[in-house]
Amino acid sequence: MNRVYLILFYCIIGLTNMLAQSLYPSQVEKALLKAGKNRASLERVLKLYQNDKEKYAAACYLIANMPLHSQAGAIEWYDPQIDKILEQNDQAYYCIIKGTTGDEQERNPLHETIKQTANESAKRLEQLKLQEPRITEAEMQDITTLTGDFIQQQIELAFSLRERMPRLKQMPLDDFFEYVLAYHAIPDYPLISDKVVLHDIFDKYLQVDTAKTARCIAERYNRAIWWLGHWGGKYPFDNTLGWKELFFTSTDHDCVDIANYAAMIFRACGWPAAVEYNVAYKIFSGRHFNLALPARNWHNQWSAYNDWQSFSPQSEVPQEAGKRFQKCLNIYRLHFSPTTDCPFSVKSADEPLPEELNSPFIEDVSHLYTSIAKIELPLSQDIPNSYQLAYLASFTSRNGLTAVTWGKIDKKKKKVVFDHVVTDHIYFPVYVSNEHRLVPFGSAFKIDKTTKPYLSITPRSPYYHPLLQEAPSIRVATILKRKFPRKPQLYEQAKRAVGTYIIASDSEKFENADTLGILSFVPEDVWSDIPLHSAHPYQYYRVCAPAQDPHIHLAEIQFLSFKSRNYANTITPTMADSSQYLRLMDEPLEKCKWKAEYDGNYQTAPDRWPNVTLKLQEPQYVDCLHFMIKNADNHIRAHHFYTLYQWTDKGWERLSQGEAKEDALPRIPLYTNRLYWISDETTGNEELPFFINKDGVQVFPHEWLLREE
Numbered sequence: 001m002n003r004v005y006l007i008l009f010y011c012i013i014g015l016t017n018m019l020a021q022s023l024y025p026s027q028v029e030k031a032l033l034k035a036g037k038n039r040a041s042l043e044r045v046l047k048l049y050q051n052d053k054e055k056y057a058a059a060c061y062l063i064a065n066m067p068l069h070s071q072a073g074a075i076e077w078y079d080p081q082i083d084k085i086l087e088q089n090d091q092a093y094y095c096i097i098k099g100t101t102g103d104e105q106e107r108n109p110l111h112e113t114i115k116q117t118a119n120e121s122a123k124r125l126e127q128l129k130l131q132e133p134r135i136t137e138a139e140m141q142d143i144t145t146l147t148g149d150f151i152q153q154q155i156e157l158a159f160s161l162r163e164r165m166p167r168l169k170q171m172p173l174d175d176f177f178e179y180v181l182a183y184h185a186i187p188d189y190p191l192i193s194d195k196v197v198l199h200d201i202f203d204k205y206l207q208v209d210t211a212k213t214a215r216c217i218a219e220r221y222n223r224a225i226w227w228l229g230h231w232g233g234k235y236p237f238d239n240t241l242g243w244k245e246l247f248f249t250s251t252d253h254d255c256v257d258i259a260n261y262a263a264m265i266f267r268a269c270g271w272p273a274a275v276e277y278n279v280a281y282k283i284f285s286g287r288h289f290n291l292a293l294p295a296r297n298w299h300n301q302w303s304a305y306n307d308w309q310s311f312s313p314q315s316e317v318p319q320e321a322g323k324r325f326q327k328c329l330n331i332y333r334l335h336f337s338p339t340t341d342c343p344f345s346v347k348s349a350d351e352p353l354p355e356e357l358n359s360p361f362i363e364d365v366s367h368l369y370t371s372i373a374k375i376e377l378p379l380s381q382d383i384p385n386s387y388q389l390a391y392l393a394s395f396t397s398r399n400g401l402t403a404v405t406w407g408k409i410d411k412k413k414k415k416v417v418f419d420h421v422v423t424d425h426i427y428f429p430v431y432v433s434n435e436h437r438l439v440p441f442g443s444a445f446k447i448d449k450t451t452k453p454y455l456s457i458t459p460r461s462p463y464y465h466p467l468l469q470e471a472p473s474i475r476v477a478t479i480l481k482r483k484f485p486r487k488p489q490l491y492e493q494a495k496r497a498v499g500t501y502i503i504a505s506d507s508e509k510f511e512n513a514d515t516l517g518i519l520s521f522v523p524e525d526v527w528s529d530i531p532l533h534s535a536h537p538y539q540y541y542r543v544c545a546p547a548q549d550p551h552i553h554l555a556e557i558q559f560l561s562f563k564s565r566n567y568a569n570t571i572t573p574t575m576a577d578s579s580q581y582l583r584l585m586d587e588p589l590e591k592c593k594w595k596a597e598y599d600g601n602y603q604t605a606p607d608r609w610p611n612v613t614l615k616l617q618e619p620q621y622v623d624c625l626h627f628m629i630k631n632a633d634n635h636i637r638a639h640h641f642y643t644l645y646q647w648t649d650k651g652w653e654r655l656s657q658g659e660a661k662e663d664a665l666p667r668i669p670l671y672t673n674r675l676y677w678i679s680d681e682t683t684g685n686e687e688l689p690f691f692i693n694k695d696g697v698q699v700f701p702h703e704w705l706l707r708e709e
Contacts, residue, residue: 027064034067034143041148048152054173058155061177065337066143068360072190074140078133078241085128086247089121089231090201102219114227122233133239146183146192153196154183161270165209168270179272182336185263186256186275186289187361191242193261195268198243208270214293214309214318217271221262225314255312259289262313266293274335276310276365278328279356280394280402282425282705285685292333292365293318308368321369326708329394329404329422331369332362339363343406348388352432354403357391364405364420371423371449373463374456377407379414380441383431390416392427393438395702397687400645400652400677401428401438421457424449424708426467426701430651440649443467444675446701467701468691473671476696480644480665483678484634484686485700486525488707494629495522497553499546502530502625504538508615513542517625525602525631526663527575529560529624537619543612550610557597558626559584559614567620574600575638575663576626584622586615605630634686638662641682647675647689670696 024032024046032039042063049055096114097105104110158181162168168176183195205224211217228247235248243261245251253261259275266273277289295309295318309318310331325331338345338360343353345360366372375392383390391403407418421427429442444467447457457463498519505513516532541559545552558573560581570582571589589598596604597612606612607630614622636642641659645652655676656668670676670692677689690698 025060025064028060031063031065031067031143034141036144038144038147042143042151043148045148045152045155049155055155055159057173058158058177058181059151061337062151062154062181062183063143066146067141068187068338069142069184069336070188071140071142071145071192072188073135073137074145075191075240075242076134076136079131081128081130082241082244085125085232086201086244089228089247092117092121093227093231094204102223105223115230118227118230121231125233125236128236130236132237133241135239150183150194153194154181157196157199157268165270168272171272175272178335178337179274180267180270182267183264184336185267185273186260186334187336187359189256189260191240193243193264195264198265198268202265203269206266206269206271211271214271214295217266218293218311218313218317221265222314222317255289258312258314259291262291266291274308274333276331276333278325278331279404280329280396281327282329282394283327283688283702285397288312288328308365310369325369328370329366329425330364330420331366333365335361335363337361343389346388346406346408348386351387351389352434352436353389354391354432354438355436357403357406366420366422367453371453373421373423373447373450374454375407375418375421375447375464376456376458377416377418377429377442378459379409379411379416380429380431382439382441383409385411387431390429390431390441391438392418392421393430394425394427395677395689397679397685401430403430403432403438421447423447423463424705437651439651440647444647468673468675471673473673474694475669475671476692476694477667478670478692478696478698479667480636480678480698481524481526481663482635482690482698482700483642483680483684484632484688485703485706487632490631491522493553494631496546496549496551497629498522499548500552500554501544501546502532502541503544504534504541504622506539506619508540510540510542514538516541516622523627523629525629525635527556527626527628529576529626531624532622534621537621539616539619541614541616541622543625545610551607552597552609552612553605553607553630554597554612554627555602555605555630556600556628557612559622560624560626561621562623565621569617569620573626581624581626583626584614584616584620586617602628602631602633632686634684636660636664636678637680637682639682640680643679643681644668645677645679647677652677 032042035042045059046056049059096117100110105114161180162176168180183192202224206217206220208217225246229249232248234250235245245253246261263273263275272294274292275289276292278287280287290310291313292308292310295307309320311318339362342360342362343357347353388409390407390409392405392407393401393403396402405418405420407416409416424447426444426446428440428444430438431441433439446465446467448463450463498521500519501515502517503510503513503515505511514534516534517530519530543552543554543557556574560573560576561567561570561584563580563582567582567584569585571585572578573581573583592598596606638660642665643657644655646655672692672694675689675691677687679687688700688702690700693699
């Protein structure tokens with residue numbers, strides 16, 4: 001009988017637990033099942049708010065999403081003096097500026113007082129012997145490591161702000177949770193920032209209650225971060241202190257860190273904020289993370305898409321999109337909770353995704369900042385039948401392609417529909433293979449600028465242009481000189497260099513100077529020569545810019561003499577016939593290589609000056625001016641290692657590989673009406689695909705984008 005009662009007792013306990021568990025929404029319960037020992041802590045918060053509808057919803061929102069987030073590590077220990085230093089600097093700076101306006105802080109005597117006091121503080125800190133922080137580097141799941149106390153603190157802060165600020169009250173809860181409550185602005189950011197602590201420090205600087213525009217509050221933020229950093233001086237550690245690094249200068253923060261900390265601080269003080277990034281640029285490599293703020297009138301009528309403005313905090317203020325995003329492709333906003341219209345949510349169960357779009361937290365907000373269109377392409381039989389998605393990719397150096405937007409497959413109508421296509425660009429239609437390669441399913445095409453937003457475009461539209469024409473290919477012997485088109489502004493600069501002339505004299509002041517040569521052609525991005533003809537040797541030689549543009553645009557200048565003259569003050573020239581010429585020097589190269597005309601960098605020139613002078617110890621002949629025009633250093637260079645690719649129905653396939661013996665690749669038989677790509681494996685990342693015309697000349701189809709910059 002005792003055993004029967006015992007079994008009954010455990011059954012009642014089990015039933016009670018089941019009933020208790022069923023009180024939670026299903027996603028919350030799933031999260032709690034993953035919490036392990038942290039479950040009790042999180043359940044305490046749920047029970048605490050069970051009679052407060054909005055705070056309970058907030059707790060459910062955070063806990064349900066916690067299993068999707070993690071941190072790459074934690075600060076295990078740091079010198080306790082740090083907190084004292086930050087507190088003292090914060091108080092000292094605020095005491096000086098309290099009650100003053102931004103304009104007053106930018107004018108003397110207040111500005112000078114701030115600057116002087118900050119410098120004194122930084123010097124004192126340099127004398128301290130602070131111990132290096134200890135960092136734990138390990139993936140830490142939020143659901144098992146962030147306690148209920150932490151979650152409760154975030155909720156209490158957010159709702160105290162909502163209660164204090166009428167404009168936060170009228171926000172829908174879903175948006176309030178995403179843009180104010182959430183404790184991650186960037187999913188899986190390495191370190192957690194406690195918004196309660198951030199609020200205690202920065203609320204007095206931002207004064208959100210009195211800020212009427214995003215520009216106003218951004219100016220306050222930028223000013224505070226600038227001075228607080230200078231108050232601490234140079235960052236003294238190798239390891240990170242997370243957001244505390246904002247109290248120092250000379251940190252290694254990139255745009256990701258800067259946007260993340262700004263978003264967390266704005267949220268902590270009651271101004272909605274999100275982090276956004278462009279997945280790629282139209283021509284150049286990389287991407288950039290921005291802070292996005294609702295800009296105007298959001299406190300009167302909130303909308304999740306109401307006039308957001310994106311900017312780089314600390315260095316910019318919010319501004320209209322204008323030309324800011326002209327060079328960018330799709331803009332994605334990062335969320336704390338998964339979005340419903342992203343590849344991660346739409347794909348079939350076994351469908352692979354491109355790495356750059358493989359996130360449940362992204363939302364395409366390109367339409368807020370740039371012109372987009374809707375494009376419909378025929379569905380290819382090459383795409384696996386189980387797939388739900390295809391992509392438009394943009395060329396990216398090093399990778400060859402980057403998927404920038406997705407399209408949904410309509411199997412009944414046998415088409416792929418892309419809803420967020422940035423116009424004025426070249427695209428490659430692709431799908432993702434099981435090996436996670438981007439595989440073509442159609443021809444590359446160009447989309448023009450459109451005059452109407454959301455214009456629907458098909459291959460029959462006048463805005464749609466195939467990149468290559470359906471025409472026979474002809475094999476042409478080709479000398480490849482470039483991996484990137486010549487930039488228009490640098491070509492214009494090269495044209496202005498025409499008329500540069502070389503004079504010589506036996507007087508250092510160039511009285512009675514003789515003109516020995518003149519630049520009469522527009523130089524290419526290669527080493528060029530101007531032969532000089534002099535009746536006798538001179539002690540002084542000068543390269544002079546033309547009077548209409550008195551700036552030297554020659555990146556490298558070398559004065560050459562015939563080797564047969566047997567001068568002692570010579571070295572081997574760069575990319576010149578060393579069997580015929582030697583480079584004449586008026587001092588050792590080690591002493592003058594700091595000068596732009598001798599530094600070996602093709603991207604710099606002595607363009608602040610109207611001339612460059614060679615001062616010899618005695619009269620000597622200069623027989624040739626050997627020079628390189630200022631350029632972007634994106635042409636073929638001798639001794640670099642290159643790979644030549646061809647675009648095929650399988651993607652980029654390697655044709656050849658090897659070292660360039662000169663500033664060009666030798667005569668190579670290539671076909672017209674096909675796409676090629678030269679990758680510099682040695683250095684540099686400015687590369688674009690090209691085709692060969694019937695004359696064997698490289699044509700870069702992206703070149704029109706450079707002209708529009």
